[in-house]
Amino acid sequence: MKIEGQVRIPSGCAISAVISKDGNKMSGEMIINSMKPMHDRSNGLGGGFAGYGIYPEYKDFYAFHMFFDSRDTRKECEAFLKERFEIIQSEIIPTRKIPEVTDEPIIWRYFAAPLKSVLASLQLEEKEFVAKTVMKINAEMPGVYVFSSGKNMGAFKAVGFPEDVGVFYKLEEYEGYSWTAHGRYPTNTPGWWGGAHPFTLLDYSVVHNGEISSYDANRRFIEMFGYKCTLRTDTEVITYIMDYLLRVQGLTLGEAASVIAAPFWSTIAAKTDLEDQKKHTYLRTMFPSLLITGPFSIVLGFEGGLMALNDRLKLRSMVVGEKDDKVFIASEEAAIRIIEPNAENIWSPAGGEPVIVKVKEGAF
């Protein structure tokens, strides 16, 4: 039998996210339920979640979530990690055996801090070192994938429908101030465990519905800066672009959105706010290779917030709603109504118009 990737299974994607602006904790059950009305947007070849604020007891340590293909690769990778990190906790990520999710790799997590001596000798800042380590493992260690590497957050992903993946990972036992979710319908790339969303680096995570036609142009540019695209699907590059623009270049979220979903030159030319026009001209000129073309609706998760964004032509659906302290973002209004029937101010952001929601200062 041919596996997915060798044979094309024609099948959109679904995304959903929720955040409490007051930093109130929500169990993962809510976001799992949100995915249910969008079941038909996925085809069972990938589902995943990211939760923020879920590891308060280890909040000062990087939480590495990892897939291993065998015990030997795990031992080998642990030896590598121990030379670079102080590992204060290592454990299997608890899962349920359910018929809907099978063929799982060895799924493990480590809470760790980079060794000060290593940082000093490499003259690297902590986050840069962690990002480099993740790239090294994913590119150079066959059978090992780091699929989450932030502090006080974690990604959980698998091959399966998202609502089953949530049950598989026992997400009802975690509590976070924000959650994102994805149901996958792979069109051009294989459905495999590492290829499920979210794609993460440090505390950034991206869930994406769409297909990047500029993928290779984006990949060639970003790989000049030490990023390595190893996960065999397009969304990965968005995560690295966001890390590069936000962490390395120090752009604001709004500016990063204007780079990847840059307005048309004709739209920039028609702007009456001249400062704004100048800024957009500058950003398009500085980062032309980071313009992402093709359809996308994404939710970027980061420490203390979420950003939702559509491609400039708005070739994918996305709605936003609110209720009390919560903001909801999803591919379909039904995904919001199922968890908050009385959601208010339901609206669809325009293409290229970022929706940025942050938790109140000090509340996470």
Next chain:
Amino acid sequence: MQIIDAADLDYRAVNEALREAESDFIIEGCCGQRFIAAGISGKNLTINGIPGNALGAYLNNANITVNANAQDAVGDTMNEGKILIHGNIGDAAGYAMRGGKIYVQGSAGYRAGIHMKAYKEKIPVMIIGGCAGSFLGEYQAGGVIIVLGLHKDGRRIVGNFPCTGMHGGKMFLRGSCEDIHFPKQVTAKCAAADELEEIREYLSEYCLDFGYSMDELLSEPFTIITPDSKNPYKQMYVAN
């Protein structure tokens, strides 16, 4: 009146139930089920809750009333009948519709009326009460699209790039539209009395459906947009 409780039904089950239903019925607790009423004729249904994508796709001749917002692709390729939405609609409403009516009280997302067409007595009509997103009437080939701009949040009546690729049909936007940029291949001008007369019947039906007065709707001038036959699409790809 028969009631279909959709709360625990998937789209297949909802559609099976509605095919077997009497001619008049209500769907309660709808939440995202797709393809509702696809291809049906001869029925009147009311939907409470949020219908999923492609509501009334290929609708042959039925009346659908939605007491909430609707999602993407409402009335995709519909042939005849009427869809009434007491809320907003998502993207790509009325995609390639070739007959029937879609009346929306609220606003529309991107690409409303994309590739609407018409044939002989078949003239599809879409009326949007609020504003419309970008690419309104993209590749419009026939039919009538009317946007009333009755929304109150200060947004422009239509987003960017309206009428891109329009080559048939008519579009009416309430207001003078001085701040809207239209492509070179269409003509936009203030609608004359006889042109407004053509849509009077639709507007008056819309007023009855949603409780507006004709006087209110006609208190502002309308801009009519039609393809400019003197400036057709030529030499876009090759000299011909």
